[in-house]
Amino acid sequence: MTISKELFKEKFMDMLTEKYALSVEEASPYDLYTTLATLIRATYAKDWGITRRAYNTTHEKQVYYFSIEFLPGRMMKSNLLNMGWLDTVEASLKDLGIDLEDILEIEPDMALGNGGLGRLASCFMDSIASEGLPGNGNGIRYKYGLFKQKFIDGYQVELPNEWLSRGNTWEVRRDSKAVTVKFNGHAYLKELEDGSLVPIHENPTVVRAIPYDTGMVGYQNGTVNTLRLWDAEIPLEEEINYRSIQQRREIEDLTSVLYPDDSNEAGRRLRLMQEYFFVSAGTQSIIRHFKANGYNLNNIDEYVAIHINDTHPAMCVPEFMRILVDEEQMNWERAWALTIKVMSYTNHTILAEALEKWPVEMLRSVQPRIYQIIEEIDRRFVEQMTGTIDWGIIERTRIISNGIVHMAHLAIIGSHSTNGVAKLHSDLLKNVVLHDFYRLYPSRFNNKTNGIAERRWMQLANPTLSHLLDETIGTSWRFEASDLYLLMNYKDDKKVLHALAKAKQVNKTRLAKFIEKETGVIVNDHAIFDVQIKRLHAYKRQLLNLLHIIKLYLDLKEDPKKKIQPRVFIFGAKAAPSYHYAKAIIKVINELANLINNDESIKDQLKIVFLENYSVSLAEKIIPAADVSEQISLASKEASGTSNMKLMLNGAITLATLDGANIEIRDAVGDDNIVIFGLTEAEVYAYYEQANYRAFEYYESSVELRKVIDALIDGTIPNSSQEGIEIYDSLLKYNDEFFVLRDFADYVAAQEKVAHLYSDQEKWLKMSLINIANAGRFSADDTVKKYAEDIWRIKPNKTPQQVKDETHD
Numbered sequence: 001m002t003i004s005k006e007l008f009k010e011k012f013m014d015m016l017t018e019k020y021a022l023s024v025e026e027a028s029p030y031d032l033y034t035t036l037a038t039l040i041r042a043t044y045a046k047d048w049g050i051t052r053r054a055y056n057t058t059h060e061k062q063v064y065y066f067s068i069e070f071l072p073g074r075m076m077k078s079n080l081l082n083m084g085w086l087d088t089v090e091a092s093l094k095d096l097g098i099d100l101e102d103i104l105e106i107e108p109d110m111a112l113g114n115g116g117l118g119r120l121a122s123c124f125m126d127s128i129a130s131e132g133l134p135g136n137g138n139g140i141r142y143k144y145g146l147f148k149q150k151f152i153d154g155y156q157v158e159l160p161n162e163w164l165s166r167g168n169t170w171e172v173r174r175d176s177k178a179v180t181v182k183f184n185g186h187a188y189l190k191e192l193e194d195g196s197l198v199p200i201h202e203n204p205t206v207v208r209a210i211p212y213d214t215g216m217v218g219y220q221n222g223t224v225n226t227l228r229l230w231d232a233e234i235p236l237e238e239e240i241n242y243r244s245i246q247q248r249r250e251i252e253d254l255t256s257v258l259y260p261d262d263s264n265e266a267g268r269r270l271r272l273m274q275e276y277f278f279v280s281a282g283t284q285s286i287i288r289h290f291k292a293n294g295y296n297l298n299n300i301d302e303y304v305a306i307h308i309n310d311t312h313p314a315m316c317v318p319e320f321m322r323i324l325v326d327e328e329q330m331n332w333e334r335a336w337a338l339t340i341k342v343m344s345y346t347n348h349t350i351l352a353e354a355l356e357k358w359p360v361e362m363l364r365s366v367q368p369r370i371y372q373i374i375e376e377i378d379r380r381f382v383e384q385m386t387g388t389i390d391w392g393i394i395e396r397t398r399i400i401s402n403g404i405v406h407m408a409h410l411a412i413i414g415s416h417s418t419n420g421v422a423k424l425h426s427d428l429l430k431n432v433v434l435h436d437f438y439r440l441y442p443s444r445f446n447n448k449t450n451g452i453a454e455r456r457w458m459q460l461a462n463p464t465l466s467h468l469l470d471e472t473i474g475t476s477w478r479f480e481a482s483d484l485y486l487l488m489n490y491k492d493d494k495k496v497l498h499a500l501a502k503a504k505q506v507n508k509t510r511l512a513k514f515i516e517k518e519t520g521v522i523v524n525d526h527a528i529f530d531v532q533i534k535r536l537h538a539y540k541r542q543l544l545n546l547l548h549i550i551k552l553y554l555d556l557k558e559d560p561k562k563k564i565q566p567r568v569f570i571f572g573a574k575a576a577p578s579y580h581y582a583k584a585i586i587k588v589i590n591e592l593a594n595l596i597n598n599d600e601s602i603k604d605q606l607k608i609v610f611l612e613n614y615s616v617s618l619a620e621k622i623i624p625a626a627d628v629s630e631q632i633s634l635a636s637k638e639a640s641g642t643s644n645m646k647l648m649l650n651g652a653i654t655l656a657t658l659d660g661a662n663i664e665i666r667d668a669v670g671d672d673n674i675v676i677f678g679l680t681e682a683e684v685y686a687y688y689e690q691a692n693y694r695a696f697e698y699y700e701s702s703v704e705l706r707k708v709i710d711a712l713i714d715g716t717i718p719n720s721s722q723e724g725i726e727i728y729d730s731l732l733k734y735n736d737e738f739f740v741l742r743d744f745a746d747y748v749a750a751q752e753k754v755a756h757l758y759s760d761q762e763k764w765l766k767m768s769l770i771n772i773a774n775a776g777r778f779s780a781d782d783t784v785k786k787y788a789e790d791i792w793r794i795k796p797n798k799t800p801q802q803v804k805d806e807t808h809d
Ligand code: CR1
Pocket: 115, 116, 117, 118, 120, 262, 263, 310, 348, 349, 354, 421, 450, 638, 639, 640, 641, 642, 660
């Protein structure tokens, strides 16, 4: 799909006239943005159709990735890159006096996700298309994306994110593909004259689910897959039944907000309804599609794989059963065997509060027929297991117990594969968290370490470094991330190391300007840019980072002559609106920033910048400029992490605990090219077993630590006494759940090591190069290939040659 400059300009100006009757000079940046977006979509539309038809005619098996979150960020630049248009468009627009960057900034982030889970789903969409794999996304078209974060007096304030208010050029509404979804009412089995039983669902609330499809453009391979997001409407023929505003609002609310919480459940009943809504709409549309195309449902497992991304879509299992058994009259045993073969499940966290559990009463009232099916699955599970294993194991693994429905149990029992997202995490699932299930179904468990869309995080976010890579190792890395390894040949090449330093400097200077524009804070762009970007959560320990900054500050105040390696600490993080403690940490960081940034005596040695509204597009600005990547969660708690991979790819040195994928980063770069500190997962578990952690003893026995902790409550940090006390109490009164005090000294030492390493620039640059060179293994392209081979059993639809033939005819 290449295009010449002349042709592009002609098409672009024609489109501008067609859409707005404007010339380039007359058009606003917004007009230019929508014009370009329309042209892009019109261009890949042809391939989109070809891809869909190819899947239908070749009868290849397809995967449907069900996820309650997708977090693609902006799509224009990535579509341009994947179409092979980026350079031409940039140059052509320049000829017309337009800066592409200005247009790109108009696009609102599509932020239908909270953090790692949703971003991973979107990285996978990009990679599935780029590998030419037949795969589709299935989710919810939230009217409001993740809240917009503002800081007012240092406090996080949440504002609505109306990303759809000006329309969305990428999506296509497909009325003809609507389905109906039933909630509420009453379900029972009615006995017919011949003695057979038929399920009846009486007085349900009927909702119309409308799909909005977005093309997922593969990287220069002609594949365009579909991300299908569902919206809810009142069906025309049901208008009469929705008379009160209240009833109408219930339907509107269904797809109104994404729950801004990535580990706790909120708005519980509505959330459960959202889950059933997109599960039912997606599953029905899959089966309808395959029936319409003449497939036999008796071997649907040869054509369809459904992936359950975390527990939110776990009702895919009973919904698939409902359709096969109730609507298609298949017998239970056959339907169940097919369901298990079709379904697979990924677990994304071991935090207990995130393993969803629903009260029986609530689930039954939201969807009584689904509840009955879950009950039957549970009954048969218990029956099948009885006598073969300990009763205790059955009690702990069954789906319904003590009035609670365990969604993870449903997903594991109803699927053929359960995977974790990094080696350590998958081991913990097998050996601790899901150990009972592992005993029942050892062969179902496997690991798939996360990966990232390296094209976005390098080619799009970091053109400066990308060009350097082209000049140094050629351009094959743009297609095959593992070729980044060629850079290892230059690890002692002074010229290359020097060029690497220059590229990083360009990015740092750019970020420094952005910081000044956004916050008014002027930072030293030769200082270490020390970055922690991720959701604000106690287990991720932004607090440890904060305590270390307090220590540096106190050191400088105590000894004004002291010189340290200058640092800019950069934070980006949203806290769930109801997560009081996380918000307290934000407030204290902001107040400390205020104090330090305005303290004349500190000069350029220390600055803190907490950038508002962390998002995919903000990450794209921060990551290329980072020197240090903070991955400091308490070992065992971060299932994988993915910002660690993005930062590594951009040459930042990881400062990390042995948690999640940090361990695999360490294995990739070697001990000398990463800075590791803190408790290991085994040590954390040993503390749990012996119940012998006493945070107070660390406070008592270290003068240095005591000073730092006291600074939280003694007025050192202004305007935050309430929050300071809350944090102080979490550490000392409530015994420091995430071992911050235990790891403090070790962290300080590790930070000193970082400063020392940085002072030897040549050594630092070599470390940085080694990180970039070894980041290829974290490409999501490879990750999805492994899912495709081991779990989904799907094959690329076209060979590269077929693609070439098609694009050249
Ligand atoms: C994990 O916390 C992981 C992502 C993607 C998150 C993070 O460590 O990288 O998933 N889990 O696998 C999550 O959001 C709701 O759970």
